[in-house]
Structure formats: structure tokens, C-alpha cells
Amino acid sequence: MxxxxxxxxxxxxxxxxxxxxxxxxxxxxxxxxxxxxxxxxxxxxxxxxxxxxxxxxxxxxxxxxxxxxxxxxxxxxxxxxxxxxxxxxxxxxxxxxxxxxxxxxxxxxxxRNKIVADGLNDDTFDVTNKGVHVGAEQFNKLIEDEKTVLVDMRNHYESEIGHFKNAITPDVDTFRESLDIIEDDLKTHKEDKNLVMYCTGGIRCEKASAYFKHKGFKNVYQLEGGIIEYTRQVKEENLENKFLGQNFVFDDRRAERISDDVIANCHQCGNPFDVHTNCANAACHLLFIQCDSCKEAMENCCSSECMEINRLPYEEQKKLRKGQGNSNDIFKKGRSKALKFK
Known part of the structure; x- marks a missing residue:
């Protein structure tokens, strides 16, 4: 078997x-x-x-x-x-x-211990006391309300290439980091504002909405099915699309284009571009945005140092990687001093 x-x-x-x-x-x-x-x-x-x-x-x-x-x-x-x-x-x-x-x-x-790494102790709050789920049409109305604060629950490299108009996009590497930042930034609006959240498919908002209700937010909403379901409903119901750019996805496609807007820039030259790649140096593997011109000039690498390493014979590269381990320090997403326009 x-x-x-x-x-x-x-x-x-x-x-x-x-x-x-x-x-x-x-x-x-x-x-x-x-x-x-x-x-x-x-x-x-x-x-x-x-x-x-x-x-x-x-x-x-x-x-x-x-x-x-x-x-x-x-x-x-x-x-x-x-x-x-x-x-x-x-x-x-x-x-x-x-x-x-x-x-x-x-x-x-x-x-796994959890289906999303949220770093939360679920025993400290009622995870079933979630926010109100809204479809695309109600979501569009809500985010036009001046009493609404719209928050992107994804990480920086996701929201960089695409997000909803006027959304708050925390500059974070993990979902857990965003929770405390959002609570602190909006602590004076727990009762007088609508807290509306969205993510890729809805899963992060399920836990986040319950967490923020536990923290005292009175009017908590989440986009049902996330950006993916929103896009389907917008097309089927002929609604206005308020999402700009691409939706980052965690598979080999890396992103789905939702609108023609290009809101990101190549991390190496600064020209408008919104397609991620991984550094060709296997010991780096950095996820970053690289336009076609820079990809050719830099041989799909994030820096001159990585380019030199990637030119070495495969066995020599293996020796250099030996003992490093696959940690977040190696597979960091979009953070590097070598990237001038990040």
C-alpha cells in the first residue's frame, strides 16, 4: 500500500x-x-x-x-x-x-499541528465566534463606507503584486506578525469602525476574525472565499472589480492575474513588473520580482554574488551549501540588501 x-x-x-x-x-x-x-x-x-x-x-x-x-x-x-x-x-x-x-x-x-501557522493558543479564545462572511457585492459596498477599515491579512510579498483599493497592507513576513500590528494600529476604532478583512482563499480570515472579536472589535467582517471566490462572483454577477493586479498563489503558477494593473516593480531596476521568480542559486532561492531584462542580465539571480556561485560546477555548489540547512534565512521571501527597489 x-x-x-x-x-x-x-x-x-x-x-x-x-x-x-x-x-x-x-x-x-x-x-x-x-x-x-x-x-x-x-x-x-x-x-x-x-x-x-x-x-x-x-x-x-x-x-x-x-x-x-x-x-x-x-x-x-x-x-x-x-x-x-x-x-x-x-x-x-x-x-x-x-x-x-x-x-x-x-x-x-x-x-501538522495547525492548518495555518498562526502562532495562537486556541484555548484562550472562542475560535468559532467568527466575523460576518460577506460575498463580493456586499464586500464592495462595505469597503466604500467611510466607517470601514479594509485590511489585507496576507504577507508583504503577496500584497505587493496585488491588493484591493485603499487596503491596509501590513509589511510582514508571517500571518502571526500581522495580528498584533493590526490590533495596535486600530485599537482606538474597536467600536466605531467596520473591520473588513480578506486573504487568498479565506482561511486566514477565519481565525483572524475570531481573534479580533476576542480582542474587542465589535464589527468584524471577512470576504467569503477570499480573493479567489470574489473574482468568480465579480465575473458571474458582472460586478465592479476592486482588486488591483495579481493574486499571489502558493503553487508553481505563483500568481493569477485579476486585473491588468501592474502595481509592483522589478526589485533590481525599479521598472513596473509583477512576476516573482526564485534566485537560481540553490543556496539562496530568494523569492523576488525580476523583470525579463534583469533576468537575462543577472542570469536569474538576485545578486552578483549569487550569479558567481551559480556559474560554478554543480558539485562545487553542493560543497558550498553543505551544512547550511533549509532555514527561513535561506528561503526568505523578498528581503535582501542586494535588492535596490524592494
């Missing part, structure tokens, strides 16, 4: 090409009390592997968070399986705005 992925990304990509089928990229989450996450994890892997599901799924005692792709012609089978699990029956699935057959190249189902 296979419980883990055995194919490399390259092998899986070749199989996708050979199959010649269109795939759907989607995401979902659900907070629920799961007694034994490991048993559920194994069940999901065994079943989804037979459906050719690929993606990254986290299972914890508090629920499940999934981002994945599957052959479009097997969607109904996948949905039918979800419906056999009581807390996932009829769950909303956020279908990606832009599709890519290779958005994911491995199936990873992992047991």
Missing part, C-alpha cells in the same frame, strides 16, 4: 504531458475537530493518489487545508469522495482563476 509520493517532479511532469488531459487547480479548507489526523491523512492519500490528485494538503486536529490539482474529467469523483466525509460534505471549492496543468507536481498530504 503506497502512502507517499514516489515520483520526482520531472517524472510527474512527463506523465502529465503524456496523459494529454486538462487539469483543474483548486483549493479548500475546513475547520473541524479531527480525532486522529494520521488516519485521515493516510485515507486521503490512498484515495486521491488513485484519482491522480497532486498538491499540498495539511491535516491537523483543527481541520484541513488543501491546495491541489486533478484531471478535470475526475472532478466529480473527487467531489463525491469529499461528500463521504461528514465535515467536508458540500464544502466550497475555490476553482483557480487561471489554470495550469503543472501547478503541482507531487501529492503531499502532511499532518
Amino acid at each position: 503506497q502512502l507517499y509520493n514516489k515520483l520526482s517532479a520531472k517524472e510527474r511532469a512527463e506523465l502529465i504531458d503524456k496523459a494529454g488531459k486538462n487539469r483543474l487547480t483548486l483549493s479548500f479548507y475546513q475547520y473541524a475537530k479531527i480525532g486522529n489526523p494520521q488516519i485521515l491523512r493516510n485515507h486521503l492519500f490512498i484515495t486521491w493518489d488513485t484519482l491522480d490528485v497532486l498538491g499540498r494538503i495539511y491535516v491537523a486536529h483543527e481541520g484541513i487545508n488543501g491546495q491541489l490539482s486533478l484531471p478535470a474529467d475526475r472532478f466529480n469523483e473527487f467531489k463525491a469522495h469529499l461528500d463521504t466525509i461528514s465535515f467536508l460534505k458540500d464544502i466550497r471549492l475555490n476553482i483557480a482563476v487561471e489554470q495550469d496543468n503543472k501547478s503541482f507536481l507531487k501529492l503531499k498530504v502532511k499532518v
